[in-house]
Amino acid sequence: MATANDQAVAILDPEQTSLLRAVDQAVTGWAADIGAPEIIAPPIYPITDLAKFDVYKNFPHLLFAASPLDVTDAMPEPTDGGLDTDDLRRAVFGLPHATCYGAYLYFEGSSVPADTTVTLLNRCFRNENRYEGLRRLLSFQMREVVAIGSYEHTQEIIAHFTEKIRKFAAALSLDLEKAGASDPFFRNDDGRALLQKLSPLKYEFIADDLAIASVNTHRNFFGERCGIKISGKDEHAYTSCVAFGLERWLSVLTDRYNGDLGRALDAVNGALA
Amino acid sequence: MATANDQAVAILDPEQTSLLRAVDQAVTGWAADIGAPEIIAPPIYPITDLAKFDVYKNFPHLLFAASPLDVTDAMPEPTDGGLDTDDLRRAVFGLPHATCYGAYLYFEGSSVPADTTVTLLNRCFRNENRYEGLRRLLSFQMREVVAIGSYEHTQEIIAHFTEKIRKFAAALSLDLEKAGASDPFFRNDDGRALLQKLSPLKYEFIADDLAIASVNTHRNFFGERCGIKISGKDEHAYTSCVAFGLERWLSVLTDRYNGDLGRALDAVNGALA
Numbered sequence: 001m002a003t004a005n006d007q008a009v010a011i012l013d014p015e016q017t018s019l020l021r022a023v024d025q026a027v028t029g030w031a032a033d034i035g036a037p038e039i040i041a042p043p044i045y046p047i048t049d050l051a052k053f054d055v056y057k058n059f060p061h062l063l064f065a066a067s068p069l070d071v072t073d074a075m076p077e078p079t080d081g082g083l084d085t086d087d088l089r090r091a092v093f094g095l096p097h098a099t100c101y102g103a104y105l106y107f108e109g110s111s112v113p114a115d116t117t118v119t120l121l122n123r124c125f126r127n128e129n130r131y132e133g134l135r136r137l138l139s140f141q142m143r144e145v146v147a148i149g150s151y152e153h154t155q156e157i158i159a160h161f162t163e164k165i166r167k168f169a170a171a172l173s174l175d176l177e178k179a180g181a182s183d184p185f186f187r188n189d190d191g192r193a194l195l196q197k198l199s200p201l202k203y204e205f206i207a208d209d210l211a212i213a214s215v216n217t218h219r220n221f222f223g224e225r226c227g228i229k230i231s232g233k234d235e236h237a238y239t240s241c242v243a244f245g246l247e248r249w250l251s252v253l254t255d256r257y258n259g260d261l262g263r264a265l266d267a268v269n270g271a272l273a
Numbered sequence: 274m275a276t277a278n279d280q281a282v283a284i285l286d287p288e289q290t291s292l293l294r295a296v297d298q299a300v301t302g303w304a305a306d307i308g309a310p311e312i313i314a315p316p317i318y319p320i321t322d323l324a325k326f327d328v329y330k331n332f333p334h335l336l337f338a339a340s341p342l343d344v345t346d347a348m349p350e351p352t353d354g355g356l357d358t359d360d361l362r363r364a365v366f367g368l369p370h371a372t373c374y375g376a377y378l379y380f381e382g383s384s385v386p387a388d389t390t391v392t393l394l395n396r397c398f399r400n401e402n403r404y405e406g407l408r409r410l411l412s413f414q415m416r417e418v419v420a421i422g423s424y425e426h427t428q429e430i431i432a433h434f435t436e437k438i439r440k441f442a443a444a445l446s447l448d449l450e451k452a453g454a455s456d457p458f459f460r461n462d463d464g465r466a467l468l469q470k471l472s473p474l475k476y477e478f479i480a481d482d483l484a485i486a487s488v489n490t491h492r493n494f495f496g497e498r499c500g501i502k503i504s505g506k507d508e509h510a511y512t513s514c515v516a517f518g519l520e521r522w523l524s525v526l527t528d529r530y531n532g533d534l535g536r537a538l539d540a541v542n543g544a545l546a
Contacts, residue, residue, distance in 0.1 A: 004319030004365040011379045014310035014391075037287035042412040043316055043396045044368075046277030048354045056342075060349055064339040065356050066368060068400045071334045078329055081321045082365040083338050085358040092277040092355040093411065095317075095339060106284045118287075123316045123396055127341045138366065139315040 003081045007131040008138035015261040016250055022268040023249045027143050028119060029272065030164050036117035036145060041102020043123040047094045049105055052225045055097070062126045065091035095125040100241040103146040108226040112237060114149035117157055134251035135210055141246040147239060149230055154240035158215040161242040165205055165213050171271035174256055177206045181214070208255060212248045216241050276354045280404040281411035288534040289523055295541040296522045300416050301392060302545065303437050309390035309418060314375020316396040320367045322378055325498045335399045338364035368398040373514040376419040381499040385510060387422035390430055407524035408483055414519040420512060422503055427513035431488040434515040438478055438486050444544035447529055450479045454487070481528060485521045489514050
């Protein structure tokens with residue numbers, strides 16, 4: 001009988017909260033420096049919206065649906081720490097496993113300047129085989145910077161933030177390795193899957209064997225799926241995103257500073273000064 | 274066939290985001306002024322944790338469970354905009370409909386000083402009969418200030434924040450009415466339900482027919498359920514909370530300033546200066 005793994009979720013104490021917020025503010029500062037405004041997207045979407053991104057084809061095992069409880073007959077009562085599907089109703093909303101979807105849905109059906117960039121923070125959810133405290137949580141916070149417009153713009157944003165990430169990590173004395181990775185988005189999209197083999201569309205920044213940030217090129221996949229055009233052109237927008245797993249930064253900084261979160265916070269503030 | 278209501282969720286644009294954050298910073302500023310640290314709690318909990326608070330007895334109709342998709346046989350495929358329960362698995366995690374649970378779970382099994390206060394912001398989820406844009410969303414942001422300790426402390430925090438809310442609303446030219454309300458928490462708890470009839474445990478602050486904040490007295494309900502004691506005493510802690518529905522503040526401020534969010538933001542900043 002499936003039960004909840006107590007490593008799956010974490011409540012952050014005040015020191016952890018301050019450190020995580022400081023890392024987040026570093027990224028929002030870089031976004032503000034290039035004039036990227038912030039939007040707030042919800043941590044739940046209509047399944048019809050998530051389905052536009054092929055998530056149910058490409059990683060159904062990672063996903064959670066949000067099911068209302070069935071209260072028509074007997075009241076649902078948790079048994080053995082859970083609710084059986086008999087106690088649930090059909091789900092029309094699902095939980096996102098990444099933050100950037102909110103940006104594509106925000107611009108859905110519109111035309112945007114070729115150099116559009118926004119930032120957003122969201123709670124994400126992943127049904128993993130195993131959880132490992134702050135290193136691998138069921139629910140975590142992912143800050144993203146999302147570029148939408150020309151292909152050149154999407155690549156400039158990736159280059160710009162790659163440099164920011166490298167310098168920030170160096171200032172924090174984190175050993176950071178950049179590694180090509182595959183993006184399961186394009187598993188069922190033959191053209192893009194082939195392209196990905198020729199040239200990685202995803203790079204991860206790895207510290208202490210943990211991917212704490214990534215840069216992702218989606219070509220015009222999301223632009224097509226959300227009908228986002230480049231202003232003045234009859235062309236679907238290209239997109240890219242830069243993602244930061246905030247609890248993972250917290251985890252590696254905690255280890256790097258031997259659990260002294262005050263010193264880690266000083267280091268983050270120093271790196272930004 | 275149930276489908277997703279497109280009023281249920283909202284993505285906030287940059288101006289809305291700035292205004293919502295400004296209101297949130299007002300509350301975190303008041304919390305900081307009294308030395309209340311911030312914690313971050315997840316927007317999903319083991320069902321066993323939520324069950325401690327009788328939520329499945331008292332408002333099952335409001336709740337969502339997070340069901341993993343059943344990927345054992347045929348891949349689940351959304352049909353008619355949703356996933357049937359055949360495509361779902363037993364849920365062991367559930368989505369919270371209020372923020373303050375994170376605070377009780379954070380202190381679970383511990384002893385706290387009699388004047389403990391924390392603040393936290395979370396995403397909340399409610400399965401409502403109808404949605405109404407920012408006034409009534411399926412998922413929204415609730416900032417809370419939670420007092421834990423002596424009964425006197427819980428009442429002092431309520432009195433302190435009641436005054437803050439009144440003054441803030443007045444400075445923003447919002448007509449605010451304070452009204453007693455019933456708290457469905459105690460529907461199945463005879464002693465407390467009776468107590469509630471004698472003296473309201475919940476007051477709402479209503480602007481434009483919308484409850485934008487509330488103050489809530491829980492007596493020692495959460496202290497008992499989470500085994501939180503008052504330091505140096507063999508007594509379960511009392512709790513109270515002050516809650517702010519941030520999208521609702523955004524909604525009433527938008528209306529009050531006739532859609533001029535820049536002016537609303539100036540008013541918020543002016544009220545705090």
